[in-house]
Every structure is written in C-alpha cells, then in structure tokens.
Amino acid sequence: MCNPLCPRLRITMPASACVEPPAIGPYRLPNRVILAPMAGVTDRPFRQLCRKLGAGLVVSEMVIADPSLWHTRKSRARLDHRGEPGPRSVQIAGGDPEMLADAARQSAARGAQIVDINMGCPAKKVCNKAAGSALLRDERLVAEILEAVVAAVDIPVTLKIRTGWCADSNNGVRVARIAEQTGIQALAVHGRTREQRYTGCAEYDTIAAIKAAVTIPVFANGDITSPEKAAEVLVYTGADAVMIGRGAQGNPWIFRQIDHYLRTGRILAEPSGAERRTVMQGHLEALHAFYGDHMGVRIARKHIGWYLGTREDAKRLRASFNALESPDAQRHFVDELFRQADSPATNGINAA
Structure with a gap:
C-alpha cells in the first residue's frame, strides 16, 4: 500500500493560493480540483454530486467511439448530461481516427463542450481493441487520432x-509533445504505466517532466487522497491541477477539502454525521431516479459500499446493504445507519 504522503514529496506549505486555476480553451475552471473519468463510476448522479461538493470540472464515463453502439442502455446513460452545468466534458475511447472524429462530432452535437480522448484506461477489454493505454505503443497512431479529432470539432x-x-x-513526454503539437488543449497524466494498472505507487517525476516539456495545462492524477497530498503533488510536479479518481469514491467531500486547503493552507473540518446522511440519501435518490428502481438499487450497492468502507464494521454493513432489494429498504438502511450511530447502545445496522 502506498504511503499517502510519499517521502520524496514532503512539502511544508500548500500550493500557492495565488496560482490561477487553469483554462481549457474558453473555459476558466473555478479551482484546481477535477473529477477523473471512471467507467462505471462517474455517471450523471455522481458527477453532479462531486460538482456540488467542489469539483471544478467533472468528466463523463468513457463512451466507446463507435456510434452504432450508442443505442444500448449503458451508452444512453453515459451520454445523458441533462441538467448539468458547463463546461460538460465527455470522454471517448477507440483506436480508429475517423471513428473517434465522428464520435467527437456527435458528442458536440449532443451538448459536449469539451471532448476528452482516453489513452489511459488499462483494462484488458479496452487495450485488446487497441484503445485506451494500448495506443501509447504507437506514437504515429496517437498523432493521427489527435489530429483527426481536433480537426473534427470546434470545441x-x-x-x-x-x-x-x-x-x-516510458514515453509520456513524447506523447505530451505530440498532444501539444496537434492542438490538444489540456493533458491529464496518471502516474503509472499501463503494465502497473493500479498496483504500486504512482510516480510524479514523469508528470513533472511532462509539465516542463509543454505549455498546455497538465493535470496530475494518481494516489491523491488528501488535501496535503494534493498540495505536495502540485508543488512537486508544477501541474496546473489535480485529478481525483478513486480518492473520491465514497468521499465526494474531497474536492472541497482540497480546494479549501489550496486556497487557505488550512484543513477543512470533516463533514458532520447529518451532512453525511443527507449526501448519502441524496445520492441514493439520484441513482434510483436516474436508473429506475431495478438498476438503481443494484448500482447503489457499489456507491453506498464505498461510503461504508471507512467503518470498522464495513464488511458486515456491506453484506446487509447488498441483500436489500428495494429503494425503500435502501433508504431505511441509511436512516438507521445514522440513527443508531447516535445511540451508544447499538453497533450498526440490524440486517433484519
């Protein structure tokens, strides 16, 4: 397990509060904290929640570039951005330049204001189709894809x-230079190779080298799970913003905590029990409304499981929650979780 504060990154002061948040084209971000795109995680309910709790930009789940597949239930949900404030960033993935260009055009027509290209996903089912991080093995194809997509849209x-x-x-610097030369307007870098997937610790030397090599905004991603770590990574790499992925699962408050620390140098108080209850209930309601009762209940198991993960009795609570089959039962579970947390005579949820 990674040390949350890697020894090489010991910084006594947070990143300067006077550093202006980056701009992506015409869009100046309100702060330096971004929600990473995560398949199966950053759906519309989660994006809206993270933005409400301080994310300066949120990026959609990855959408496969082949528009002929966009009629599926999963793709329709991933393409749904109704009610979201701008700028709306939509991530597309694939390995064919023209198909990605067409996907970018269609995304823009559907309301995307920023198109993000995925060359970071390490999943086998993506890499086996010569997409995601597999593209990094072919720098010529990287250039062809970037040129085609940039030429296809005016966003x-x-x-x-x-x-x-x-x-x-380790060709991140060369790929970054290709990105800048082809018109890419911001670059997010996860500090691991594809071979590492999510094992070991993220490294930030390459991100620092990339930032030194290009003039476009660079966002540092990987193992950023606290305000202090965010500040250390920003100072060490010189990056323009941090991008938070797994650190936001079950902890959407991390965005406002990091933003507050970067602006003031002070740690923001943890959310109260009352706020945690309100956020979890609101997240549940949004999932049920977005996916419908049947799928909403099932997808909520994953998200509520992350919220429960910090508790000593997490395994038992997750098992109890995962056995629930209706929205009402899930709502009752969360109500009881906090009601009993206030009672010294009880110890969690009664599964019955």
Whole structure:
C-alpha cells in the first residue's frame, strides 16, 4: 500500500493560493480540483454530486467511439448530461481516427463542450481493441487520432494518458509533445504505466517532466487522497491541477477539502454525521431516479459500499446493504445507519 504522503514529496506549505486555476480553451475552471473519468463510476448522479461538493470540472464515463453502439442502455446513460452545468466534458475511447472524429462530432452535437480522448484506461477489454493505454505503443497512431479529432470539432479537445505502456516504454513526454503539437488543449497524466494498472505507487517525476516539456495545462492524477497530498503533488510536479479518481469514491467531500486547503493552507473540518446522511440519501435518490428502481438499487450497492468502507464494521454493513432489494429498504438502511450511530447502545445496522 502506498504511503499517502510519499517521502520524496514532503512539502511544508500548500500550493500557492495565488496560482490561477487553469483554462481549457474558453473555459476558466473555478479551482484546481477535477473529477477523473471512471467507467462505471462517474455517471450523471455522481458527477453532479462531486460538482456540488467542489469539483471544478467533472468528466463523463468513457463512451466507446463507435456510434452504432450508442443505442444500448449503458451508452444512453453515459451520454445523458441533462441538467448539468458547463463546461460538460465527455470522454471517448477507440483506436480508429475517423471513428473517434465522428464520435467527437456527435458528442458536440449532443451538448459536449469539451471532448476528452482516453489513452489511459488499462483494462484488458479496452487495450485488446487497441484503445485506451494500448495506443501509447504507437506514437504515429496517437498523432493521427489527435489530429483527426481536433480537426473534427470546434470545441476544446483534451487527452488523458499514462506515463507509458511499461517501464521500458516510458514515453509520456513524447506523447505530451505530440498532444501539444496537434492542438490538444489540456493533458491529464496518471502516474503509472499501463503494465502497473493500479498496483504500486504512482510516480510524479514523469508528470513533472511532462509539465516542463509543454505549455498546455497538465493535470496530475494518481494516489491523491488528501488535501496535503494534493498540495505536495502540485508543488512537486508544477501541474496546473489535480485529478481525483478513486480518492473520491465514497468521499465526494474531497474536492472541497482540497480546494479549501489550496486556497487557505488550512484543513477543512470533516463533514458532520447529518451532512453525511443527507449526501448519502441524496445520492441514493439520484441513482434510483436516474436508473429506475431495478438498476438503481443494484448500482447503489457499489456507491453506498464505498461510503461504508471507512467503518470498522464495513464488511458486515456491506453484506446487509447488498441483500436489500428495494429503494425503500435502501433508504431505511441509511436512516438507521445514522440513527443508531447516535445511540451508544447499538453497533450498526440490524440486517433484519
């Protein structure tokens, strides 16, 4: 497990509060904290929640670039941005330049204000189709894709990458230069190779080298789970913003906590029990409304499970919650979770 404050990154002061948040094309972000795109996680309910709790930009779940597949239930949900404030950033994934260009055009027509290209996903089912981080092995194809997508739309195009395919192919700096030369307007970098997937610790030397090599905004991503770590990474890499992925699962408050620390140098108080209850209930309601009762109940198991993960009795609570089959039962569970937390005579949820 990674040390949340890596020894090499010991910084006594937060990143300067006077640093202006980055701009992506015409869009000046309100702060330096961004929600990373995560398949199966950053759906519309979660994006709206994270933005409400301080994310300066949120990015949609990855959408496969083949528009012929967009009629599926999953793709329709991923393409649904109704009611979301701008700028709306939509991530697309694929390996064919013209198909990605067409997907970008259609995304813009559906209301996307920023198109993000995925060259960072390490999943086998994506890489096996020569997409995601697999593209990093072919720099010529990277250039062709970026040129095609940038030429296809008149909205900003951004890119998310890893540091390379493997330790022997750490070509993040070269890919970053290609991105800048082809018109990419911001670059997010996860500090691992594809070969690492999510194992080991993220490294920030490559991100620092990338930031030094290009003039476009660079967003640092990987293992950023606290305000202090965010500030340390920003100072060490010189990045323009941090991008939070797994650190936001079950902890959407991390965005306002990081933003507050970067602006003031002070740690913001943890959310109260009352606020946690309100946020979890609101998240439940949004999931049920967005997906319907049947799918909403099932998808809520994942999200509520993350909220429960910090508790000593997390395993038992998750098992109890995962056995529930209706929205009402899930609402009751959350109500009881906090009611009994205030009672010294009880210890969590009665599964019955």
